[in-house]
Structure formats: structure tokens, C-alpha cells
Amino acid sequence: MGTRLLGILALVAIVGASAFGLFVVKADLNQGDAQRIMYVHVASAWLAYLSFGVTALAGLAYLVRRDLRFDAVAVSGAELGVMFTAFAIWGGMMWGRPVWGVFWSWGDPRLTTTALLLALGIGYLLLRRLIDDPARRATRAAVAGLIAAVDIPIVHFSVEWWRGLHQGPTIGSPDKILNPSAPGMFVAALMFQLLAFSLAWGWLMLRRYQLARLEWLIEEEGRLGGISAAQRAARSGEVAT
Amino acid sequence: MTDLGFIIAGYGVILGGLALYAMALMRRLRAARSEADRIRRAVGADPLE
Amino acid sequence: MSALAAAARIALIVAGKDATAELRGRQATASTAFFAALVLLLFGFALGPDPTRLAEAGPGLLWLAIVFGGLLTIGRLHQLEADDGALEQLALYPVDRRALYAGKALAGATAMLVLGGLLLPVVALLYGIDLASAWLPLSVILLLGAVGFAAIGTCYAALTVRMRSRELLLPLLMLPAVAPLLLAAVKATTAALAGDPLAELGSWLGLLVAFDLAMLVVGTAGYGFLLEE
Numbered sequence: 001m002g003t004r005l006l007g008i009l010a011l012v013a014i015v016g017a018s019a020f021g022l023f024v025v026k027a028d029l030n031q032g033d034a035q036r037i038m039y040v041h042v043a044s045a046w047l048a049y050l051s052f053g054v055t056a057l058a059g060l061a062y063l064v065r066r067d068l069r070f071d072a073v074a075v076s077g078a079e080l081g082v083m084f085t086a087f088a089i090w091g092g093m094m095w096g097r098p099v100w101g102v103f104w105s106w107g108d109p110r111l112t113t114t115a116l117l118l119a120l121g122i123g124y125l126l127l128r129r130l131i132d133d134p135a136r137r138a139t140r141a142a143v144a145g146l147i148a149a150v151d152i153p154i155v156h157f158s159v160e161w162w163r164g165l166h167q168g169p170t171i172g173s174p175d176k177i178l179n180p181s182a183p184g185m186f187v188a189a190l191m192f193q194l195l196a197f198s199l200a201w202g203w204l205m206l207r208r209y210q211l212a213r214l215e216w217l218i219e220e221e222g223r224l225g226g227i228s229a230a231q232r233a234a235r236s237g238e239v240a241t
Numbered sequence: 242m243t244d245l246g247f248i249i250a251g252y253g254v255i256l257g258g259l260a261l262y263a264m265a266l267m268r269r270l271r272a273a274r275s276e277a278d279r280i281r282r283a284v285g286a287d288p289l290e
Numbered sequence: 291m292s293a294l295a296a297a298a299r300i301a302l303i304v305a306g307k308d309a310t311a312e313l314r315g316r317q318a319t320a321s322t323a324f325f326a327a328l329v330l331l332l333f334g335f336a337l338g339p340d341p342t343r344l345a346e347a348g349p350g351l352l353w354l355a356i357v358f359g360g361l362l363t364i365g366r367l368h369q370l371e372a373d374d375g376a377l378e379q380l381a382l383y384p385v386d387r388r389a390l391y392a393g394k395a396l397a398g399a400t401a402m403l404v405l406g407g408l409l410l411p412v413v414a415l416l417y418g419i420d421l422a423s424a425w426l427p428l429s430v431i432l433l434l435g436a437v438g439f440a441a442i443g444t445c446y447a448a449l450t451v452r453m454r455s456r457e458l459l460l461p462l463l464m465l466p467a468v469a470p471l472l473l474a475a476v477k478a479t480t481a482a483l484a485g486d487p488l489a490e491l492g493s494w495l496g497l498l499v500a501f502d503l504a505m506l507v508v509g510t511a512g513y514g515f516l517l518e519e
Contacts, residue, residue: 032243037251087255094251098244119466143512150508158470214273221280
């Protein structure tokens with residue numbers, strides 16, 4: 001099946017990209033081998049933003065169309081988003097300690113923005129967990145997602161200005177591998193890992209979406225005692241295995 | 242390799258976390274599928290339809 | 291009467307209703323202000339007794355107290371209706387949802403403004419800060435902060451109405467979301483008190499305005515969706 005193939009491809013890609021980043025690419029002149037952490041850190045961060053972006057858009061789509069399938073996409077994005085955000089923060093910390101000497105720096109806009117992103121994401125998941133009615137849950141989560149989606153760019157700008165006034169660590173910034181003058185190998189390693197993570201993201205989203213749809217089916221059955229929705233869905237084969 | 246501990250911690254948690262999440266997800270999916278199958282069987286046997 | 295005028299009238303009626311309820315339940319408003327003042331007092335114990343340190347931390351502590359008090363205020367404004375089931379009644383009226391939102395946000399902003407105003411002399415006293423010299427920029431910052439907090443708070447309050455663990459969930463959702471508001475307000479306050487040596491006051495005020503506008507827009511839209519349930 002297509003999904004399984006995607007999963008295998010993702011696994012191979014991650015192993016390959018990690019091996020490349022860890023053993024093939026040279027260490028950075030200034031940051032040393034710690035630079036290698038950037039590849040998984042940046043990849044995690046990008047996918048975190050992608051995930052939450054999907055959640056916000058899917059939530060909006062639900063509010064407009066009232067189709068619970070959009071909500072299934074939204075919850076999938078949120079769960080993956082929280083995971084990747086946690087990875088990004090962890091990666092940032094593991095990079096920060098050897099390079100900056102500290103695990104945490106208030107002067108780094110990305111770290112602080114990501115921390116808030118994590119908080120918003122966890123809040124979103126918690127909100128969902130406390131509502132039982134699927135339609136109400138989908139609506140409220142979608143609104144919460146919209147607020148967060150509008151909030152994050154503002155957070156980003158505010159923290160950037162904040163950093164501008166207080167000189168952050170200058171030894172090296174995570175941005176280094178993103179600017180045009182970075183060595184080709186570094187960029188290649190980053191792109192490779194980003195591709196690998198994206199494949200994994202795709203597979204995870206598909207599986208998580210399937211799970212969400214199945215859980216809705218099970219929920220409906222529990223609420224309605226096996227009639228109507230569960231019947232219709234099962235009969236029409238809507239919820240595929 | 243310099244800073245080996247941090248590299249191991251960094252890659253280990255992230256890649257390991259991915260793997261753990263993926264495995265947990267498959268486990269949840271399997272459980273949900275068998276539950277859904279149970280529902281389908283029960284629904285299929287419903288004489289009211 | 292044009293649609294806009296009608297909507298405005300409804301907003302004012304709703305706001306007036308809430309304000310009256312607040313005044314009647316004066317106790318709740320006073321208690322919240324007292325709570326916030328206590329927070330300021332406790333900060334003094336936590337960070338004192340060095341007056342320099344307290345004075346430096348003053349703006350931050352002020353806005354933290356406003357945020358904590360604000361959480362109680364916003365929650366209460368919506369709880370009044372949720373308890374009576376009046377929120378559902380409100381949703382049944384064939385009025386423009388946006389007017390309802392505007393009314394509630396206006397009430398919230400007013401309450402926050404009052405709260406902030408009451409805390410200013412407490413901060414001046416406890417942390418030895420001269421606020422009078424910067425009263426104009428401070429008033430503007432307070433106004434912008436109050437509007438922003440109420441804009442986002444009103445929407446979140448409606449979002450968590452009739453939910454389990456509501457008292458926990460509202461702060462949990464709001465605190466990360468108002469972080470940029472907190473940052474901008476504190477930075478602006480600090481700059482205003484120092485006479486704006488780096489000419490940054492404008493930027494931070496701009497950020498506050500951007501936050502307020504963004505939250506008013508998304509809050510209005512979201513409120514509409516929420517009441518449709």
C-alpha cells in the first residue's frame with residue numbers, strides 16, 4: 001500500500017540523512033561537531049510550523065464547511081506539531097549548551113517563540129481533551145487554532161525586536177546554515193534531513209488522520225449505541241482500513 | 242567527535258522520539274481498527290437495517 | 291438606523307449591562323483589585339528589599355499583576371451569564387454577533403482599565419517609581435493593553451464557557467497568547483518612565499496596536515462561530 005511505502009521511504013531517508021549529517025559532512029570551524037545538531041533541529045522546527053499551519057487551516061475549513069474530516073486533519077497536525085516543537089526546543093538546547101554555554105537564552109528569538117508555540121499547542125490539545133461533543137470540540141478547537149495562528153507572527157516580531165535591544169549571543173547563531181554564504185555541504189545536509197523529516201511527516205499525518213477517523217467512529221458508536229452514524233459510515237465503507 | 246554527549250542526546254531524543262511516537266501511533270491504530278471491526282460486525286448483524 | 295449604528299447601539303447596551311452587573315457586584319471588582327494588589331505586595335517580598343531592583347522590575351511586575359487580575363475579571367464577566375444560561379439566551383437574539391462581541395470586549399476593556407488605574411498608585415508606592423511624570427504615555431499603554439487583553443480574553447472566555455476545568459483552562463490558554471502583549475506593554479512602560487532614551491516607545495506602541503487590531507478581528511470572527519453552536 002502507498003502509505004506503507006511512504007513509511008519505509010521515510011525511514012530510509014532519515015537513516016541516510018542522519019548518517020550524512022553525522023559522519024560525512026565536516027564539522028564546523030567555529031561550532032565544532034555540535035553544528036550537526038542543527039540539521040535535526042531546523043528540520044523539526046520547520047515541520048512544527050507546517051503542522052500547526054495545517055491545524056489552523058483545517059480548523060478554518062471546518063468552521064466554513066462543518067465537515068469533521070477537517071477536524072481530523074486539525075488534531076493530527078496539532079499532535080505532530082507539539083511533538084516536533086518539543087524536538088526543536090530540545091535540539092536548540094543541545095546545540096546551545098556546547099556552542100553558547102547555556103541551555104537557554106532569552107536573547108534567542110527562535111527559542112522563546114518556539115516555547116510559546118509549544119505552550120499554545122499543548123493548550124490546544126488539552127482543550128480538545130476536555131470536550132466530548134465532536135462538533136463543539138471541533139468548533140472551539142478551530143477558534144483556538146485561529147487565535148494562535150494570528151498570535152504567533154506577532155510573537156515572532158515582538159521577540160525579534162526584543163532581541164534587537166539586547167545583544168544576543170554572538171559566537172554563532174542557528175541562522176548560520178540558512179544564509180547564502182554557508183558551505184554547500186551544510187546546506188545539503190540540512191535539505192536532506194528536511195526531506196527525510198517531511199516524508200516522515202507525511203506518513204505520520206496519514207496514519208494519525210486514519211486514527212482520528214476511526215476514533216470518531218468509535219465515539220459515535222459509544223454515544224449513539226451503534227445506530228445511525230456508525231452504521232452509515234460502516235455501510236458506506238467511508239472509514240477505510 | 243567533540244561534544245559527543247550533546248550530539249547523542251540531541252539526535253537520540255529526536256530520532257528516538259520519532260520512532261517511539263510512530264510505534265505508539267501504530268499501536269493505537271491497530272487497537273482502533275479492531276474496535277471498529279467489532280462495531281462493523283455488530284452493525285452488520287443489526288436486523289433493524 | 292444604519293446597520294453600523296444599530297450594531298454600535300447593541301454593543302453599548304451589552305457593555306452597559308455588564309458594567310452595571312459589575313458595579314452591582316462591586317465586591318467582585320474590588321476583590322479582584324485587592325488580589326492584584328496583593329500580588330504586587332508579594333512581589334515585593336520575593337524581589338525586595340533592594341529598592342533599585344524593585345524599581346527596575348516595576349513595569350514588569352505591574353503588568354503581571356494586571357494580567358493575573360485580568361484573568362479573573364474576564365472569566366467573571368462571562369461566568370455571570372454562563373451560570374444563568376443567559377449566554378444561550380443572548381445567542382438566540384437575532385442580533386449581529388459582532389455587536390455582542392464588541393459589547394463584551396468593551397466591558398472587559400473598561401474593567402481592565404479600572405484595574406490598571408487602581409494598581410498604578412500601588413506600584414508607585416511599593417516600588418518607589420515616579421509615575422506622574424509619564425502619565426500620558428502610561429495612560430495610552432494602559433488603554434492599549436486593556437483593549438488587547440479584553441479582545442482576546444472575551445473570545446477565549448466564550449470558548450471555555452460551560453466546560454470542565456474552566457478555571458484552569460482559561461488562564462492556560464490565555465497566558466501564552468498574551469505574551470507579546472505583556473512584552474510590549476512592559477517595554478513601553480519602561481521606555482516611557484525613562485523618558486524614552488532609545489526612541490523605542492513608538493515601536494512598542496505600534497506592536498500593541500497591531501496586537502489589538504489582530505485580536506479584535508480574530509476575536510470578532512471567532513465569537514460568531516462560537517455562539518453558533
